[in-house]
Amino acid sequence: MQTSGQTSGQTALRPDFETAVLAPIRAIVGDRGLITDPDTMKPFMESWRDGWVGRSPAVVLPDSTEALAAVVRICAETRTPIVPQGGNTGLTGASQPHADGSEIVISTNRLNRIREIDIDNDTMTVEAGCILANIQNAARDVGRLFPMSLAAEGSCQIGGNIATNAGGVQVLRYGNMRNLVAGLEVVLPDGRIWDGLRGLRKDNAGYDLKQIFIGSEGTLGIVTAAVLKLSPLPRATATALVAVSAPSDAVDLLTRAKGVAGDRIVTFELIQRACIDVARRHVPDVPDPLRDRYPWYVLVELADQDSGNRLAEMLESILEAGMEAGEVLDGVVAASKAQADSLWRIREGIPEGQKREGVSFKHDVSVPISRVARFLDRTDAALERACPGIRPFSFGHLGDGNIHYNPIQAEDGDPAEWRAKLATVNAIVHDIVVDLGGSISAEHGIGRLRIDEMPRYKSPVELEMMATLKRAFDPHNIMNPGKILHSSGVAP
């Protein structure tokens, strides 16, 4: 849906780029750490889903924090803008360069060591380029859980997860990425290294600087390593898919479940019927789990260190009480791991199914949980008025108030015509979100995708504060410029 912000093919490189920038960088990282061939650079220039395409004179792949810092120092001295890149799986165009070819990409691909696991402290020290799934597995190998879990976990890197304060399907229990970070190592925009790799759960010795970098999308520095918090590995899980007639019933069921199961609730995903239909249409092995069709579903999963089937009993008792109260219409509790996996395939098949269904309008929004139902009602009605035939398509992390509100074009509509409605649809959705006290980006970030919407939805004071922070740490605006904020700080 998106096109690159700049369409010019002109390169804005300084004339002595080869000698002043590239040669000194090559001297640091060697030929193995430097890609300048356009074909080889291609995967670093493009986003996997959303069509951002950029250009760059070089992709640099340092193999140590010191080498990365030395590269950044050269960029700082020569005012060469930098795009930090991890697994390049983000959804907002934050990790690809702009199209003017002026920016160097610094990849963390080769910073991929697990430096230490401290079992009694429940922490693991990893480099930014470690693949999320590898971290999950390393934790599991020592009997621990690293609870960050999201669709891209097989290729996304922890540095990117940190830079975007990643969310995923277990935030309800374990929090966002921010909650899973005990310490950070960061290369600052002037090339200094900040060693904040402390494995502490409590540290009030001055400002908590790591918070500044988590979620800053690489605009304030490059995360090179982190101390991650591990959790006990659950011994039991219980999974159910239940049907409800409306999102407000799902919210009531969530409140009920929290009262009984508390932190055992790991997942509470709301799914509109249309999402199941679309997933089943385009993705193999997605089941239709209940005999009848219902307007809304909830995928709920409990987990506990306490083993045994008590967890399934607890889940069943919650659902029975929900049924008596009229919140739950029907449901199935998985009787086996295979059945649970099958229920999860419904949730996991939705993004792929949607991609194949036609033009869709993606919104990653959050509102207070108590207002999710109102948000859906108001937005569905407003969109139907503005774009008759548009098909509601909502799913997401109800437990966090985070809805992926992704309506799809009318069934036989002309894709080009529908694509032209993007700005209209965005404005309707986001106006209502913000009116309800919500966020226009719950977990994906701003990047370039939402950068021009920031002045509409953030107060001048808040935009100025963000610009103040950016200017303080990156006064020459070389660190991922044009992401989150425009170079002027606040306005496009």
Added chain:
Amino acid sequence: MQTSGQTSGQTALRPDFETAVLAPIRAIVGDRGLITDPDTMKPFMESWRDGWVGRSPAVVLPDSTEALAAVVRICAETRTPIVPQGGNTGLTGASQPHADGSEIVISTNRLNRIREIDIDNDTMTVEAGCILANIQNAARDVGRLFPMSLAAEGSCQIGGNIATNAGGVQVLRYGNMRNLVAGLEVVLPDGRIWDGLRGLRKDNAGYDLKQIFIGSEGTLGIVTAAVLKLSPLPRATATALVAVSAPSDAVDLLTRAKGVAGDRIVTFELIQRACIDVARRHVPDVPDPLRDRYPWYVLVELADQDSGNRLAEMLESILEAGMEAGEVLDGVVAASKAQADSLWRIREGIPEGQKREGVSFKHDVSVPISRVARFLDRTDAALERACPGIRPFSFGHLGDGNIHYNPIQAEDGDPAEWRAKLATVNAIVHDIVVDLGGSISAEHGIGRLRIDEMPRYKSPVELEMMATLKRAFDPHNIMNPGKILHSSGVAP
């Protein structure tokens, strides 16, 4: 133990203070909102425990965010330094003015409304001056838990809890204050109001600005209101006091307990025998719970939404397994609420007992949990060499790696002589803490108490980053100056 940084009785007020500062402030807050009488100001000038005494020309008590902001604007225009103050229960001299009488105290005492409780969203919007215990009670009244819990809860204010990123006895399960804040309203050092009062669990729409203010000890702005996250109210608790022979056994028991009980572990407090003796000596109704004497104890509490006596069974099974493994020597599981309260009196009596026992050297430190035992061994040995006769006195939140390492002077030593050893003792303790990757202030903050130690224990890069942040948001250094950082930014 501490004396005010400046002993001069000279007042550094501008000559037109009355007309340029005080009169316009009186016009905003009225006589009810302004105290200038020295006797009435006295409680605002002193700390309750540590002997900080300051002077100020006025204490201002605005009754709304707008009024507070207007007062700050006057201070900003006239470059009048401000000391924000909540319940004035902090332990580092952060909330009292300096002795030179140049600083105005702005108290949040009258900002004490609970603005909203949103049950389905599990959030509560409160003003900064709300007493922590009142917030806990308001949550309980609607069947929710606000889990921040600490000794001063009957008089400390939530604004101060946020400004110091308070810890307490339930951090292991619920996190520090930072984890309990969904949104903030802050008056910036130039008097602008930032409305970040969003009740969201996920919000990645740009920099997460609230993180900057949490734990900044009022040096970057004044928190005036917050959206707090509530938790389900536990239906069952199980409490035990167990004896162990060494801290390393307590760590092993903690690891064991986490594997079985996971997030049910709310409290895991390590207590040295000397602490129990001293509490019993000076505080009524502190029991000696086990027949024999042991060198170390652990107070452990589990909590769960799931009612019934299964939790006690779980705790007993953990302790039995710990006993078989040789970690646990003896123990008692509370059979009633009254018994649990009695066990808690041991822990709660320690600070009071210590106060009455003589000169003590307080250190609020943290290290990785895996290094707590090493920290205690090394530090005890080093102190005994440097200050023969010093009595080890350690207790604290082992589950967070946070030890209150507070050795007491030799039994019959001269207090004045022992007081003179303060710098020596601090240096020994903090050198070892930092060598082990720890923090010189786990939960109390820096304030003035630790400000001069910052250059010794923080890297130049980290100090410069803190100064950068301070200068960016408070360029004229009027917001709680001389706390955390000296006015020059990095050096005393």
